[in-house]
Amino acid sequence: MSFVTHLECANCGDRYPAGEVHNLCTACGKPLWVRYDLDAVKQRVRKQDLAGRASTLWRFLELLPVSDPAHIVSLGETSTPILRAGRLAAHFGMAELFIKDESRLPTGSFKARGMALAVTMANQFGLKKLAVPTAGNAGGAMATYAARAGMRSWVFMPEDTPATNKKECHLAGARTYTVNGLIDDCGSIVARGEKEKGWFNVSTLKEPYRIEGKKTMGLELAEQLGWELPDVILYPTGGGTGLIGMWKAFGELEHMGWLSSSRRPRMIACQSTGCAPIVAAFQQGKRFAERCDNASTIASGIRVPSAVGDFMIIDAIRESGGVAMAAPEEDISTWMRLAASSDGIAICPETAVCLGVLEQLLESGGIDRKEKVVVFNTGAAQKYPEAVQERLPAIDLTKPIPWDEI
Ligand SMILES: *Cc1c(COP(=O)(O)O)cnc(C)c1O
Secondary structure, three states, rough: OOOOOOEEEOOOOOOEEOOOOOOOOOOOOOOOOEEEEEHHHHHHHHHHHHHHHOOEEEHHHHHHHOHHHHHHOOOOOHHHHOEHHHHHHHHOOOOOEEEEEHHHHHHHOOOOHHHHHHHHHHHHHEEEEEEEEOHHHHHHHHHHHHHHOOOOOEEEEEEOOHHHHHHHHHHHEEEEEOOOOOOOHHHHHHHHHHHHOOOEOOOOOOOOOOOHHHHHHHHHHHHHHHOOOOOEEEEEEOOOHHHHHHHOOOOOOHHHHOOOOOOOEEEEEEEEEEEEEHHHHHHHOOOOOOOOOOOOOHHHHHOOOOOOOOHHHHHHHHHHOOOEEEHHHHHHHHHHHHHHHHHOOOOOOEEEEHHHHHHHHHHHHOOOOOOOOEEEEEEOOOOOHHHOOOOOOOOOOOOOHHHOOO
16 A cells, blocks of 8 residues: 555646546646655654665655555666766865766666656556657656566657667667657647557656656655755756656655755756756746747757646745756757766766856856755766767778877
8 A cells, every 4th residue: 555645736736536547637737746644654664764675766665656566667776876076076166066876777867767656657557558758768768667567658759869769769669759840749649649549648747656756866865865955956957857856855855854954955957058948937937938949959858848847847946945047058068078077977968957057056156165066967978979079080900000199
Protein backbone atom coordinates (compact mmCIF):
# COMPACT_ATOMS: atom_id res chain seq x y z
CA MET A 1 0.00 0.00 0.00
CA SER A 2 1.05 3.60 -0.60
CA PHE A 3 0.54 6.75 1.47
CA VAL A 4 -1.25 8.57 -1.36
CA THR A 5 -4.53 10.06 -0.14
CA HIS A 6 -5.77 11.65 -3.37
CA LEU A 7 -4.82 13.70 -6.40
CA GLU A 8 -5.54 17.41 -6.55
CA CYS A 9 -5.69 19.88 -9.42
CA ALA A 10 -2.84 22.41 -9.22
CA ASN A 11 -5.16 25.09 -10.60
CA CYS A 12 -8.75 24.61 -9.40
CA GLY A 13 -8.14 22.27 -6.48
CA ASP A 14 -10.57 19.57 -7.72
CA ARG A 15 -9.88 16.23 -6.03
CA TYR A 16 -9.55 12.82 -7.62
CA PRO A 17 -9.28 9.40 -6.00
CA ALA A 18 -5.95 7.57 -5.99
CA GLY A 19 -5.93 4.09 -7.52
CA GLU A 20 -7.39 5.21 -10.86
CA VAL A 21 -5.76 6.23 -14.13
CA HIS A 22 -5.58 10.01 -14.50
CA ASN A 23 -4.23 12.53 -16.96
CA LEU A 24 -5.13 16.22 -16.57
CA CYS A 25 -7.87 17.69 -14.38
CA THR A 26 -11.15 16.94 -16.18
CA ALA A 27 -12.66 20.21 -14.89
CA CYS A 28 -10.02 22.74 -16.02
CA GLY A 29 -7.42 20.79 -18.03
CA LYS A 30 -4.49 21.57 -15.71
CA PRO A 31 -1.98 19.16 -14.06
CA LEU A 32 -2.68 17.13 -10.93
CA TRP A 33 -0.59 16.95 -7.75
CA VAL A 34 -0.22 13.64 -5.92
CA ARG A 35 -1.02 14.16 -2.22
CA TYR A 36 0.19 11.97 0.64
CA ASP A 37 -0.71 11.42 4.25
CA LEU A 38 2.58 12.93 5.37
CA ASP A 39 1.80 12.51 9.06
CA ALA A 40 1.38 8.78 8.50
CA VAL A 41 4.66 8.65 6.53
CA LYS A 42 6.33 10.40 9.45
CA GLN A 43 4.95 7.77 11.84
CA ARG A 44 6.14 4.92 9.61
CA VAL A 45 9.68 6.01 8.79
CA ARG A 46 12.36 8.14 10.39
CA LYS A 47 14.96 9.86 8.25
CA GLN A 48 17.73 7.83 9.86
CA ASP A 49 15.97 4.64 8.62
CA LEU A 50 16.96 5.61 5.07
CA ALA A 51 20.65 5.07 5.81
CA GLY A 52 20.35 1.29 5.53
CA ARG A 53 18.59 1.31 2.16
CA ALA A 54 20.00 0.91 -1.35
CA SER A 55 21.38 4.08 -2.99
CA THR A 56 18.59 4.42 -5.53
CA LEU A 57 15.57 6.68 -5.79
CA TRP A 58 13.42 3.85 -4.41
CA ARG A 59 14.89 4.51 -0.96
CA PHE A 60 12.17 7.18 -0.67
CA LEU A 61 9.40 4.62 -1.29
CA GLU A 62 7.02 5.99 1.36
CA LEU A 63 7.00 9.33 -0.47
CA LEU A 64 6.29 7.69 -3.83
CA PRO A 65 2.93 6.57 -5.25
CA VAL A 66 3.80 2.88 -5.78
CA SER A 67 1.38 0.61 -3.91
CA ASP A 68 3.24 -2.67 -4.45
CA PRO A 69 7.04 -2.84 -4.99
CA ALA A 70 6.41 -5.77 -7.36
CA HIS A 71 5.23 -3.21 -9.94
CA ILE A 72 8.49 -1.28 -9.94
CA VAL A 73 10.14 -0.96 -13.35
CA SER A 74 13.81 -0.20 -12.72
CA LEU A 75 17.13 0.03 -14.49
CA GLY A 76 19.09 0.91 -11.35
CA GLU A 77 18.25 4.59 -10.73
CA THR A 78 21.35 5.34 -8.73
CA SER A 79 21.74 8.28 -6.35
CA THR A 80 23.79 10.88 -8.20
CA PRO A 81 26.90 12.54 -6.75
CA ILE A 82 27.20 16.18 -5.77
CA LEU A 83 30.59 17.13 -7.22
CA ARG A 84 32.70 20.08 -6.13
CA ALA A 85 33.69 22.21 -9.13
CA GLY A 86 36.72 23.95 -7.65
CA ARG A 87 38.25 25.51 -10.75
CA LEU A 88 34.89 26.63 -12.07
CA ALA A 89 34.22 28.20 -8.64
CA ALA A 90 37.57 30.03 -8.87
CA HIS A 91 36.63 31.21 -12.37
CA PHE A 92 33.51 32.80 -10.86
CA GLY A 93 35.38 34.11 -7.80
CA MET A 94 33.35 31.83 -5.54
CA ALA A 95 34.71 29.84 -2.61
CA GLU A 96 32.88 26.72 -3.76
CA LEU A 97 30.37 25.54 -6.34
CA PHE A 98 28.52 22.23 -6.46
CA ILE A 99 27.21 20.30 -9.43
CA LYS A 100 24.73 17.48 -8.90
CA ASP A 101 25.52 15.14 -11.72
CA GLU A 102 22.32 13.59 -13.04
CA SER A 103 24.07 12.31 -16.15
CA ARG A 104 24.82 9.07 -14.25
CA LEU A 105 21.22 7.91 -14.45
CA PRO A 106 19.99 5.28 -16.95
CA THR A 107 19.76 6.78 -20.49
CA GLY A 108 22.11 9.60 -19.39
CA SER A 109 19.69 12.18 -18.06
CA PHE A 110 17.47 12.96 -15.08
CA LYS A 111 14.47 12.09 -17.29
CA ALA A 112 15.02 8.52 -16.04
CA ARG A 113 13.70 9.53 -12.61
CA GLY A 114 10.38 10.69 -14.03
CA MET A 115 9.98 7.83 -16.47
CA ALA A 116 10.89 5.18 -13.87
CA LEU A 117 7.89 6.40 -11.89
CA ALA A 118 5.53 7.03 -14.82
CA VAL A 119 6.19 3.59 -16.32
CA THR A 120 6.01 1.92 -12.90
CA MET A 121 2.58 3.48 -12.33
CA ALA A 122 1.45 2.59 -15.87
CA ASN A 123 2.53 -0.96 -15.03
CA GLN A 124 0.59 -0.83 -11.75
CA PHE A 125 -2.52 0.23 -13.69
CA GLY A 126 -2.00 -2.47 -16.34
CA LEU A 127 -1.47 0.01 -19.21
CA LYS A 128 0.29 -1.45 -22.25
CA LYS A 129 0.65 1.32 -24.84
CA LEU A 130 2.51 4.50 -23.98
CA ALA A 131 3.12 7.57 -26.15
CA VAL A 132 5.10 10.75 -25.63
CA PRO A 133 6.05 13.93 -27.47
CA THR A 134 9.68 14.74 -26.73
CA ALA A 135 12.45 17.27 -27.14
CA GLY A 136 14.81 14.29 -26.86
CA ASN A 137 15.69 12.74 -23.51
CA ALA A 138 12.14 12.11 -22.31
CA GLY A 139 11.53 10.01 -25.42
CA GLY A 140 14.73 8.05 -24.90
CA ALA A 141 13.90 7.37 -21.27
CA MET A 142 10.27 6.50 -21.97
CA ALA A 143 11.16 4.11 -24.80
CA THR A 144 13.80 2.45 -22.63
CA TYR A 145 11.58 2.01 -19.56
CA ALA A 146 8.68 0.82 -21.73
CA ALA A 147 11.00 -1.81 -23.19
CA ARG A 148 12.04 -2.77 -19.67
CA ALA A 149 8.38 -3.20 -18.73
CA GLY A 150 7.52 -5.11 -21.92
CA MET A 151 5.17 -2.37 -23.12
CA ARG A 152 4.75 -0.89 -26.60
CA SER A 153 5.67 2.73 -27.10
CA TRP A 154 5.33 5.57 -29.59
CA VAL A 155 7.60 8.61 -29.66
CA PHE A 156 7.14 11.87 -31.64
CA MET A 157 10.02 14.33 -31.84
CA PRO A 158 10.94 17.47 -33.83
CA GLU A 159 13.02 16.47 -36.86
CA ASP A 160 16.07 18.38 -35.56
CA THR A 161 16.17 16.49 -32.24
CA PRO A 162 19.74 15.29 -31.42
CA ALA A 163 20.68 12.16 -33.36
CA THR A 164 21.46 10.25 -30.15
CA ASN A 165 17.86 10.62 -28.97
CA LYS A 166 16.50 9.35 -32.29
CA LYS A 167 18.78 6.35 -32.19
CA GLU A 168 18.12 5.44 -28.55
CA CYS A 169 14.34 5.44 -29.13
CA HIS A 170 14.77 3.33 -32.24
CA LEU A 171 17.08 0.89 -30.43
CA ALA A 172 14.60 0.55 -27.56
CA GLY A 173 11.96 -0.55 -30.04
CA ALA A 174 9.70 2.50 -29.83
CA ARG A 175 7.75 3.45 -32.96
CA THR A 176 9.70 6.66 -33.43
CA TYR A 177 8.52 9.51 -35.68
CA THR A 178 10.16 12.82 -36.54
CA VAL A 179 7.80 15.77 -37.02
CA ASN A 180 8.46 19.01 -38.92
CA GLY A 181 7.31 21.16 -36.00
CA LEU A 182 8.03 21.89 -32.34
CA ILE A 183 7.43 19.69 -29.29
CA ASP A 184 3.91 21.04 -28.73
CA ASP A 185 3.03 20.07 -32.31
CA CYS A 186 4.22 16.55 -31.42
CA GLY A 187 2.03 16.81 -28.31
CA SER A 188 -1.08 17.41 -30.42
CA ILE A 189 -0.40 14.18 -32.33
CA VAL A 190 -0.11 12.21 -29.08
CA ALA A 191 -3.31 13.81 -27.73
CA ARG A 192 -5.19 12.64 -30.84
CA GLY A 193 -3.66 9.18 -30.53
CA GLU A 194 -5.10 8.85 -27.03
CA LYS A 195 -8.54 8.64 -28.63
CA GLU A 196 -7.65 7.11 -32.00
CA LYS A 197 -5.13 4.49 -30.85
CA GLY A 198 -5.77 4.00 -27.15
CA TRP A 199 -2.36 5.29 -26.07
CA PHE A 200 -1.65 6.44 -22.55
CA ASN A 201 -0.14 9.95 -22.76
CA VAL A 202 2.99 10.29 -20.61
CA SER A 203 3.69 13.85 -21.78
CA THR A 204 5.25 16.22 -19.18
CA LEU A 205 2.69 16.95 -16.42
CA LYS A 206 -0.14 15.37 -18.45
CA GLU A 207 0.12 12.37 -16.18
CA PRO A 208 0.75 12.92 -12.46
CA TYR A 209 3.69 10.62 -11.71
CA ARG A 210 6.71 11.86 -13.68
CA ILE A 211 6.86 14.78 -11.28
CA GLU A 212 6.92 12.36 -8.35
CA GLY A 213 10.03 10.77 -9.86
CA LYS A 214 11.67 14.16 -10.42
CA LYS A 215 10.80 15.02 -6.83
CA THR A 216 13.44 12.51 -5.75
CA MET A 217 16.13 14.97 -6.92
CA GLY A 218 15.02 17.24 -4.09
CA LEU A 219 14.70 14.42 -1.54
CA GLU A 220 18.11 13.07 -2.47
CA LEU A 221 19.76 16.50 -2.40
CA ALA A 222 18.37 17.16 1.08
CA GLU A 223 19.55 13.81 2.42
CA GLN A 224 23.01 14.15 0.84
CA LEU A 225 23.46 17.60 2.38
CA GLY A 226 22.49 16.39 5.85
CA TRP A 227 18.92 17.80 5.58
CA GLU A 228 20.27 21.35 5.24
CA LEU A 229 19.29 22.79 1.85
CA PRO A 230 21.62 25.03 -0.18
CA ASP A 231 21.05 28.78 -0.59
CA VAL A 232 20.50 28.65 -4.33
CA ILE A 233 19.58 26.02 -6.93
CA LEU A 234 20.12 26.68 -10.63
CA TYR A 235 18.03 24.48 -12.85
CA PRO A 236 17.68 24.41 -16.66
CA THR A 237 13.96 24.79 -17.21
CA GLY A 238 11.90 23.50 -20.11
CA GLY A 239 8.62 21.86 -19.10
CA GLY A 240 9.59 22.58 -15.52
CA THR A 241 8.94 19.23 -13.83
CA GLY A 242 12.39 19.15 -12.24
CA LEU A 243 12.00 22.52 -10.58
CA ILE A 244 8.37 21.96 -9.60
CA GLY A 245 9.18 18.46 -8.33
CA MET A 246 12.04 19.67 -6.14
CA TRP A 247 9.92 22.45 -4.69
CA LYS A 248 7.22 19.89 -3.87
CA ALA A 249 9.85 17.67 -2.24
CA PHE A 250 11.06 20.50 0.00
CA GLY A 251 7.48 21.23 1.07
CA GLU A 252 6.85 17.59 1.96
CA LEU A 253 10.11 17.32 3.90
CA GLU A 254 9.34 20.50 5.77
CA HIS A 255 5.86 19.22 6.64
CA MET A 256 7.42 16.07 8.08
CA GLY A 257 9.93 18.09 10.07
CA TRP A 258 12.88 16.43 8.35
CA LEU A 259 14.70 19.64 7.38
CA SER A 260 17.14 21.21 9.82
CA SER A 261 15.86 24.71 9.09
CA SER A 262 12.87 26.23 7.36
CA ARG A 263 15.16 28.22 5.05
CA ARG A 264 14.57 26.96 1.54
CA PRO A 265 16.74 27.57 -1.55
CA ARG A 266 16.02 30.31 -4.07
CA MET A 267 15.03 28.44 -7.21
CA ILE A 268 16.57 29.90 -10.37
CA ALA A 269 14.88 28.78 -13.59
CA CYS A 270 17.46 29.04 -16.37
CA GLN A 271 16.56 29.28 -20.05
CA SER A 272 18.37 30.11 -23.28
CA THR A 273 17.83 33.42 -25.07
CA GLY A 274 16.71 31.17 -27.96
CA CYS A 275 13.63 30.02 -26.03
CA ALA A 276 12.70 31.84 -22.83
CA PRO A 277 8.90 31.93 -22.39
CA ILE A 278 9.06 31.46 -18.61
CA VAL A 279 11.59 34.28 -18.27
CA ALA A 280 9.32 36.60 -20.29
CA ALA A 281 6.25 35.76 -18.18
CA PHE A 282 8.20 36.08 -14.92
CA GLN A 283 9.59 39.48 -15.89
CA GLN A 284 6.14 40.74 -16.89
CA GLY A 285 4.71 39.62 -13.55
CA LYS A 286 2.44 37.06 -15.23
CA ARG A 287 1.54 33.57 -14.06
CA PHE A 288 0.81 32.07 -17.48
CA ALA A 289 3.37 32.25 -20.29
CA GLU A 290 2.90 33.07 -23.95
CA ARG A 291 4.08 30.58 -26.56
CA CYS A 292 7.59 31.25 -27.90
CA ASP A 293 6.87 30.77 -31.62
CA ASN A 294 10.43 30.73 -32.96
CA ALA A 295 11.97 28.58 -30.24
CA SER A 296 15.49 27.69 -31.29
CA THR A 297 18.29 26.37 -29.08
CA ILE A 298 20.89 23.63 -29.24
CA ALA A 299 19.87 22.86 -25.63
CA SER A 300 17.04 20.69 -26.90
CA GLY A 301 15.75 19.71 -23.44
CA ILE A 302 14.77 23.31 -22.77
CA ARG A 303 13.39 23.99 -26.23
CA VAL A 304 9.84 24.01 -24.91
CA PRO A 305 7.83 26.87 -26.45
CA SER A 306 4.88 26.50 -24.08
CA ALA A 307 4.77 24.61 -20.78
CA VAL A 308 1.50 23.19 -19.40
CA GLY A 309 2.87 23.77 -15.91
CA ASP A 310 3.97 27.39 -16.53
CA PHE A 311 2.02 28.68 -13.52
CA MET A 312 3.44 25.92 -11.30
CA ILE A 313 7.01 26.86 -12.30
CA ILE A 314 6.39 30.56 -11.77
CA ASP A 315 4.63 30.00 -8.42
CA ALA A 316 7.59 27.94 -7.17
CA ILE A 317 10.15 30.52 -8.30
CA ARG A 318 8.22 33.37 -6.64
CA GLU A 319 7.57 31.48 -3.39
CA SER A 320 11.27 30.67 -3.19
CA GLY A 321 12.39 34.26 -3.80
CA GLY A 322 14.19 33.14 -6.95
CA VAL A 323 14.11 34.37 -10.52
CA ALA A 324 13.76 33.12 -14.09
CA MET A 325 16.62 34.25 -16.28
CA ALA A 326 18.05 33.59 -19.74
CA ALA A 327 21.68 33.23 -20.80
CA PRO A 328 23.04 33.79 -24.32
CA GLU A 329 22.56 30.86 -26.69
CA GLU A 330 25.92 31.66 -28.35
CA ASP A 331 27.83 30.89 -25.14
CA ILE A 332 26.58 27.33 -24.66
CA SER A 333 29.49 25.45 -26.20
CA THR A 334 32.01 27.71 -24.41
CA TRP A 335 30.49 26.86 -21.01
CA MET A 336 30.40 23.15 -21.89
CA ARG A 337 34.09 23.22 -22.74
CA LEU A 338 34.96 25.24 -19.64
CA ALA A 339 33.19 22.85 -17.25
CA ALA A 340 34.59 19.71 -18.84
CA SER A 341 38.14 21.02 -19.28
CA SER A 342 38.47 22.74 -15.90
CA ASP A 343 36.78 20.24 -13.59
CA GLY A 344 36.18 17.16 -15.73
CA ILE A 345 32.43 17.48 -15.52
CA ALA A 346 30.86 16.94 -18.94
CA ILE A 347 27.76 19.10 -18.69
CA CYS A 348 24.88 19.08 -21.16
CA PRO A 349 24.02 22.24 -23.15
CA GLU A 350 20.98 22.83 -20.91
CA THR A 351 23.25 23.09 -17.85
CA ALA A 352 25.66 25.33 -19.77
CA VAL A 353 22.84 27.88 -19.75
CA CYS A 354 22.80 27.72 -15.91
CA LEU A 355 26.46 28.75 -15.83
CA GLY A 356 25.66 31.77 -18.02
CA VAL A 357 22.85 32.71 -15.63
CA LEU A 358 25.11 32.17 -12.62
CA GLU A 359 27.69 34.55 -14.08
CA GLN A 360 25.02 37.24 -14.57
CA LEU A 361 23.59 36.83 -11.08
CA LEU A 362 27.02 36.97 -9.44
CA GLU A 363 27.75 40.19 -11.34
CA SER A 364 24.41 41.80 -10.45
CA GLY A 365 24.62 40.72 -6.79
CA GLY A 366 21.56 38.46 -7.18
CA ILE A 367 23.77 35.69 -5.80
CA ASP A 368 26.49 36.36 -3.24
CA ARG A 369 29.86 34.69 -3.92
CA LYS A 370 29.79 33.13 -0.44
CA GLU A 371 26.42 31.43 -0.86
CA LYS A 372 26.07 27.69 -1.24
CA VAL A 373 25.06 27.14 -4.86
CA VAL A 374 24.05 23.86 -6.49
CA VAL A 375 23.78 23.58 -10.28
CA PHE A 376 22.02 20.55 -11.72
CA ASN A 377 23.74 18.78 -14.59
CA THR A 378 20.56 17.29 -16.00
CA GLY A 379 22.18 15.20 -18.73
CA ALA A 380 25.37 13.87 -20.26
CA ALA A 381 27.33 16.01 -22.73
CA GLN A 382 27.90 12.82 -24.71
CA LYS A 383 24.25 12.82 -25.80
CA TYR A 384 24.78 16.06 -27.79
CA PRO A 385 27.40 15.56 -30.51
CA GLU A 386 25.73 18.39 -32.48
CA ALA A 387 26.44 20.93 -29.71
CA VAL A 388 30.20 20.61 -30.03
CA GLN A 389 31.92 22.01 -33.15
CA GLU A 390 35.46 20.71 -32.82
CA ARG A 391 37.98 20.81 -35.63
CA LEU A 392 40.67 18.35 -34.75
CA PRO A 393 44.13 18.53 -36.33
CA ALA A 394 44.86 15.38 -38.34
CA ILE A 395 48.02 13.34 -38.55
CA ASP A 396 48.75 12.24 -42.11
CA LEU A 397 50.73 9.02 -41.98
CA THR A 398 52.05 9.55 -45.53
CA LYS A 399 53.99 12.61 -44.27
CA PRO A 400 56.46 13.20 -41.43
CA ILE A 401 54.76 13.75 -38.06
CA PRO A 402 54.83 17.55 -37.30
CA TRP A 403 56.38 17.20 -33.80
CA ASP A 404 57.01 20.97 -33.53
CA GLU A 405 53.28 21.70 -33.64
CA ILE A 406 52.13 18.98 -31.24
C1 LIG B 1 14.09 17.76 -20.19
C2 LIG B 1 15.38 18.34 -19.88
C3 LIG B 1 15.50 19.55 -19.17
C4 LIG B 1 14.29 20.35 -18.76
O1 LIG B 1 13.66 19.72 -17.71
P1 LIG B 1 12.24 20.13 -17.15
O2 LIG B 1 12.23 19.60 -15.78
O3 LIG B 1 11.23 19.50 -18.03
O4 LIG B 1 12.15 21.61 -17.18
C5 LIG B 1 16.75 19.99 -18.83
N1 LIG B 1 17.86 19.30 -19.20
C6 LIG B 1 17.80 18.15 -19.88
C7 LIG B 1 19.06 17.45 -20.24
C8 LIG B 1 16.55 17.62 -20.24
O5 LIG B 1 16.51 16.47 -20.91
